[in-house]
Amino acid sequence: MPWQTAELMKQLMADYYAQGAEAKEKGIPVAWVTAVSPVEIIYAAGLFPFYPENFGAVASARKLADKFSIVAEAKGYAHDLCAYSRCGIGDAHSQEHPLGEIVKPDLLLCCNTQCGSLSKWFEVAGRFYHAPYFLLDAPQVGMELDELTTRYYVAQLQELIAFLEDYTGKKFDYDRLREVMGYANEACRLWNEILDTAAMKPAPFGFFDACFHMAPIVTWRGTPQAVDYYRKLKQELEERIKNKVYAIENERYKLYFDHIPLWPKMRWFSDICASHHALVAVSQYTHSWAYSFDLDRPLESLAENYTEEFVNRVFEHRIQRKIKLMQKYDVDGFMLFSNRSCKPNAFGLYDKKNIISKLTGLPGVVFEADMSDLRFFSEAHIMAKLEPFFEQLESA
Amino acid sequence: MLQNREEGAGNLNSLEALEILREAAENPARQATQWQEEHGGKVIGFLLSDVPEELIHAAGFLPYAVNAEEGKLEFADAHLQTWACSFSRNALAVALQDKISFLDGLIIPQTCDTTRMLLGIWKHVRPLPLMENYRLPRQVDRPSAGAYLYGELERIKKRLEEFRGKKIEEGALKNSIALYNHNRQLLRQLYGIQVEAPQVLSSKDLFKIIKAAMVMPREKLNQLLRQLFAVLKEEKECFTRASRHQLVISGTLLEPLELLDFINEKGGVVVADDLKNGFRYLEADVAANGDPLEALVQRQLKRMPAAFYEIREKRRAEYLVKLAREKEAGGVIFLHLKFCEPENYDYYDNMQAMEKAGIPAIRIETAYGGIPLGQLQTRVHAFIEMLGGEDAVR
Ligand code: SF4
Ligand code: SF4
Numbered sequence: 151m152p153w154q155t156a157e158l159m160k161q162l163m164a165d166y167y168a169q170g171a172e173a174k175e176k177g178i179p180v181a182w183v184t185a186v187s188p189v190e191i192i193y194a195a196g197l198f199p200f201y202p203e204n205f206g207a208v209a210s211a212r213k214l215a216d217k218f219s220i221v222a223e224a225k226g227y228a229h230d231l232c233a234y235s236r237c238g239i240g241d242a243h244s245q246e247h248p249l250g251e252i253v254k255p256d257l258l259l260c261c262n263t264q265c266g267s268l269s270k271w272f273e274v275a276g277r278f279y280h281a282p283y284f285l286l287d288a289p290q291v292g293m294e295l296d297e298l299t300t301r302y303y304v305a306q307l308q309e310l311i312a313f314l315e316d317y318t319g320k321k322f323d324y325d326r327l328r329e330v331m332g333y334a335n336e337a338c339r340l341w342n343e344i345l346d347t348a349a350m351k352p353a354p355f356g357f358f359d360a361c362f363h364m365a366p367i368v369t370w371r372g373t374p375q376a377v378d379y380y381r382k383l384k385q386e387l388e389e390r391i392k393n394k395v396y397a398i399e400n401e402r403y404k405l406y407f408d409h410i411p412l413w414p415k416m417r418w419f420s421d422i423c424a425s426h427h428a429l430v431a432v433s434q435y436t437h438s439w440a441y442s443f444d445l446d447r448p449l450e451s452l453a454e455n456y457t458e459e460f461v462n463r464v465f466e467h468r469i470q471r472k473i474k475l476m477q478k479y480d481v482d483g484f485m486l487f488s489n490r491s492c493k494p495n496a497f498g499l500y501d502k503k504n505i506i507s508k509l510t511g512l513p514g515v516v517f518e519a520d521m522s523d524l525r526f527f528s529e530a531h532i533m534a535k536l537e538p539f540f541e542q543l544e545s546a
Numbered sequence: 547m548l549q550n551r552e553e554g555a556g557n558l559n560s561l562e563a564l565e566i567l568r569e570a571a572e573n574p575a576r577q578a579t580q581w582q583e584e585h586g587g588k589v590i591g592f593l594l595s596d597v598p599e600e601l602i603h604a605a606g607f608l609p610y611a612v613n614a615e616e617g618k619l620e621f622a623d624a625h626l627q628t629w630a631c632s633f634s635r636n637a638l639a640v641a642l643q644d645k646i647s648f649l650d651g652l653i654i655p656q657t658c659d660t661t662r663m664l665l666g667i668w669k670h671v672r673p674l675p676l677m678e679n680y681r682l683p684r685q686v687d688r689p690s691a692g693a694y695l696y697g698e699l700e701r702i703k704k705r706l707e708e709f710r711g712k713k714i715e716e717g718a719l720k721n722s723i724a725l726y727n728h729n730r731q732l733l734r735q736l737y738g739i740q741v742e743a744p745q746v747l748s749s750k751d752l753f754k755i756i757k758a759a760m761v762m763p764r765e766k767l768n769q770l771l772r773q774l775f776a777v778l779k780e781e782k783e784c785f786t787r788a789s790r791h792q793l794v795i796s797g798t799l800l801e802p803l804e805l806l807d808f809i810n811e812k813g814g815v816v817v818a819d820d821l822k823n824g825f826r827y828l829e830a831d832v833a834a835n836g837d838p839l840e841a842l843v844q845r846q847l848k849r850m851p852a853a854f855y856e857i858r859e860k861r862r863a864e865y866l867v868k869l870a871r872e873k874e875a876g877g878v879i880f881l882h883l884k885f886c887e888p889e890n891y892d893y894y895d896n897m898q899a900m901e902k903a904g905i906p907a908i909r910i911e912t913a914y915g916g917i918p919l920g921q922l923q924t925r926v927h928a929f930i931e932m933l934g935g936e937d938a939v940r
Contacts, residue, residue, distance in 0.1 A: 225894050226890075226893050226894045226897060226909065227890060227891070227893075227894060228884075228885075228890050230629055230884075230885050230887070230890075231887055231890060231891065232887075235891075262684060265659050266658050266659045266662070266684070266887070266888065267659065267887060269684065269855065270853075270887065270888055270891035270892075271891065273855075273856045273891065274891055274894070274895065276856075283856070285684065285685045285855070287683055287685050287691075287694075289656075289681040289683070289694070289698070290656060290662055290679060290681055298694065298697040298698065298701065301693075301694075301697075302683075302690055302693070302694035302697075305689075305690035305693065305694070306688070306690050309688050309689075309690055464665075464679075465663070465665070465666020465667065465669065465670065466669075468666075488627060490627075490629055493630070493659040493660055493663070493887070494662060494663060496627060497626060497627065497630060497659070497660060497663035497664070497667070498663050498666055498667050500624060500625055500626075500627075501625055501667055501670050501671070505670070518627075
């Protein structure tokens, strides 16, 4: 059943892209930012944040990633780089813009808590668009967040603020920062309450719904619009619960999924799961945006939240985190997507699968593909992996 | 070249030194096991690049680069995807084949997403008593980087001290720094001989010596390098500097070393490089006075650019153009280790910069684990011919 909020989503995303164009006209600087970076600072400094990863995801969902990639490859960028960056770089070098031209940056802010692909891509873009580039470096965090890392990150936030003051010629407004962080808190809280409904049996909401409704928590986080959106979504969800409208028919199993969906094949993939009455209930991916900021210690709190992001944690911690999510949602099995685009998430999955199965007794599967690029998609390979997995699940 | 030189300078010492170094590059594990037998000490492995070996050495351990062994890459397949770079697959394969089971520890520098993930896997499949990531800063332009790196080095130092059960004295660290500085200086001198007279020291032998330098007890190494240098220097005088095709090699890692033979064969010589198993290993000394940890910090912050991160004041593409000009290079070979992301992201801009500067450049893709050498040779030869062939050398 289609979501009523889908209309609002369409509107919101159209507004987002319109804002980008408008910012250019009004002379509001456009800052490229990464999905997991303290965008709160960018809003507080009065800039417009643009998320090129979102551009990559949309291009992928519309099956355009291969097209962009071929342009990038012709320039010498290999097809083994992250596909989001290939979309962005491909668009930069293209004459045609089937998605509308990417909003060009006036400056670039990258936080490498997610990966090193983003920082390299942003360097490339900085050179291409002749825009200043600022890296917020997040050292990998072990089992516990260490003081050295937080101190370093806070020092960099201060450097970022000085850099932005210099760039805009305006004093940085900490009150505004607290206001933005407050909105972000509220949106994150609502978003996670929404995600939690996937634990209900049967559930009105699952991972594929989350992928659809995720864009505002990424792109509008820190604004009242995001809060409003998730309030409405939550209301709609409550209606659905009352009316017994569920995510899939006859839910029998719940699954954990790692982590980005196969954007161009999402429908196909979700149908396969649904046909086995399995609801993909949870993924670390959609749970990335679970920030809880302390407004009394804004910079420290930004540092803690952004460096503790799951991708930035060590192997053992990431296993624990997956298991915790599996337990919280009481899943019956797990699927790990070895995503060619995303080395920091894919490397280690083979061993993680064995370890998690051993620790939890749950059946698991690892399959190979690319989140964007259909040239690395093999239905036969995926089915050969999934079929025995579902058999195992059903015979358990 | 050296093989046919017996009756030339005829200094047995230098030939022996070279033989020992070659042998160390080809059979690196022996260096470690022998040292263990003689000293009963611990061997700490590390991956390239930029690991502060001086700290490991000052703790009384033997720093050992996991770089020269050849593994069967398939051994890593159950743990690391085949689309990981062959350097990391090789390193893990070598461990899984138990070719480096003498290691007591391992330090992996986080230069990319692959190295960020590798230690966790390694810990699981081949646990060692000491396993640490070296979380080097991925920006060096702002003051925060230095303060952070100081803390990170302190952390690693403390970890080594715990492992050793004793503090690392400042004096010991200063001695290690001096030893390594001397070591790098000698290696740079040998590099210089290779540039001026590859008939005396071939490019391949030079890079083999660098490989050996990463695994040998450094005291012994310095002795050998000194002997070798003394003789080669004299021998070099017998040759007038021939005109050659002067080339710069840029990339992550040089592999396979046969590439250097293909260059020498056609009258080419490597005048500069920025490879992790090449000049980057010899390039940066550490200040001998003051706080040694701070000196290590400063060395790291001021290193030559690499693909790990962009340096605002020293952009890699511009740096490479300048380097090629300074060294009067006729061409640049970009060696791209397949699946090495950081390197690949830089390639287009590097290439553009060369084109703008009018410096001929080529990209060659390589990998660990055996690649068809015939093809490689053809490409290298064709590039050198394009630069003017054997006869028209500058
Ligand atoms: S998909 Fe992975 S590699 Fe690509 S930008 Fe996201 S975290 Fe980085
Ligand atoms: S060769 Fe490249 S991808 Fe491989 S470990 Fe080194 S920097 Fe990373």
